[in-house]
Amino acid sequence: MNQSRVGGGDRLRIELAILRIDWELDGRIPWRVRRRLKNELRSNLIAAAESNGAMAAVSQLGDLRALGASYLEVYRGRLDARRGAWAALITYVAVQALAIAVFLAFQSGIAAGGGHGGSYELLPGFGPFQGSVNHGFEMEILSPAHLVLMLVAFLIGSRAWRALPRGIRRGGGSAAGTDWRPGP
């Protein structure tokens, strides 16, 4: 069994530093590579902590965000899932904000006209912009249209086309070539 002279508090400090670096890599490089990097960092940090203490070991790494960025330069894959997820989330929030604005406008119109209720469909077949006001109200929170828009945003945000083999991207020819190559 492995025995380390590094105590619990020091271990925690090391794990927090690794977590901070891993955050920079999350969703941007393959998880197997991340796991390998984390294991290597952990073993180096423990070795450093045994000599100088965990605080010095972590501070010797310098800016953890910059270190994460350095690893990212080496291992960045073609697909940036994190950017894609943000793009999908922002798209959802934007669509919902618009849908709520449309709904409130419709509700005000009903009230101004002295009506008791009604339903609307701004873009036929487009879920987010349809709803009804009666005794209560109904509007779409998640519809196939939401999902399609979010998927498109994800694909654009993550630059998913870059994950396609080069031959397909160019419309034929060699299918060889990816940015990501695992180390030996």
Add this chain to the structure above:
Amino acid sequence: MALLRLLAECESYGYELVGRLHELGLKQIHEGSVYPALSRLEREGSVTARLVSSNSGPARKYYRPSPAGYASLAECEVAWTTLVRALEPILSRPVPRRPQEART
């Protein structure tokens, strides 16, 4: 080049390599720059790595130059030696107190 050269002398893991650099007087080089450099060398195929179990924690990753790494090291050493030879005549001259006036 320095990393490849040190690894050619003795295979090392990241922290150990930093220690060897410090022993040589390169104390301004920190772990945060050496670890990604090793990853880059590995990805380029200039070094190979193997895991060696450690009694103080996770297995340590020891690096050594690959054949491509040795070739790259030889090229770098030639380029470095050429550069030093080219600069030596300039740097060996004494620095004058004031630069010479331009001839018009």
